[in-house]
Amino acid sequence: MWWTYLIIGVVIGLVLLLCFALAVASFSFDNYYEKWKALNQKRNSYGLTTLDYVEDINEKFFDGRIKIKRCAEFEDHYSTGTIGLSAQTMGSNSLASFAIVSHELGHARQDFTGDKLKKHWRMRKTGKICGLFFLPLLIVGLVLTSLWAFSVLPSMIYLIIGLACAGASFIIFLFAVILKYEEIKIEKEASDFAIEFLKEYLLDIEIKYCQELLKSARLTYWAGLIRTLLSWTMLTSKTPMFR
Ligand SMILES: [Zn+2]
Structure with a gap:
């Protein structure tokens, strides 16, 4: 039958697409790490430390309103009005530190000039709570619908509850995907803001290196979206749907 071939074709196509998506996802993290390692060896030509740089940007663009506090290594971040830098980052004058910290300063600029970052944080909190219900709802939905289909629970009410649960889990999934997509735009x-800050301090070639690192970081966010899309396959279960 011709449709047998069609189904086989579609299944093969889907499997290939899945392999490709998973390959992109794992490649992007290795790629970012390699770039980061290389750039961590490169010093900026002015010999500025990252802390000097952050303090300077803080004065110039934020009237000193950003608080700078110390955090654990590899946990440099921005959260409401405060930038957290590890001792290693503060003392470093590598281009990798500059690029990463500039990105965090970019978040600071988003926070100081609008409410989209705070809105996103609030949505993510909601998402985290909704995410807890995803799997239970999906399982209850599938079990009830199957039991109805096999006439174990013949009453129509089980089908309705089953479909409602499955539908609700699908909405949660969609919410996770939309949130991830929003996150990519914010990142x-x-x-982009990071590059504007860097332009004030670095040489063109140094900016180009930083740009490449930030670009490869962006690919990991797309990988995050792929992981969210494929989370139901359990192949990428290590990443929670909402972070
Ligand atoms: Zn970011």
Whole structure:
């Protein structure tokens, strides 16, 4: 039958697409790490430390309103009015530190000039709570619908409850995907701002290196979206749907 071939074709196509998506997802993290390692060896030509740089940007663009506090290594971040830097980052004058910290300063600019970052944080909190219900709802939905289909629970009410649960889990999934997509847009803008800050301090070639690192970081956000899309396959279960 011709449709047998069609189904086989579609299944093969889907499997290939899945393999490709998973390959992109794992490649992007290795790629970012390699770039980071290389750039961590490169010092900026002015010999500025990252802390000097952050303090300077803080004065110039934020009237000193950003608080700078110390955090654990590899946990440099921005959260409401405060930038957290590890001792290693503060003392470093590598281009990798500059690029990462500039990105965090980009988030600071988003926070100081609008409410989209705070809105996103609030949505993510809601998402985290909704995410807890995803799997239970999906399982209850599938079990009830199957039991109805096999006439174990013949009453129509089980089908309705089953479909409602499955539908609710699908809405949660969609919410996760939309949130991830929003996050990618926010991250891109933070990196664009980062480049603007860096332009005040670095040589063109140094900016180009930083830009490449930030670009490869962006690929990991797309990988995050792929992971969210494929989370139901359990192949990427290590990443929670909402972070
Ligand atoms: Zn970011």
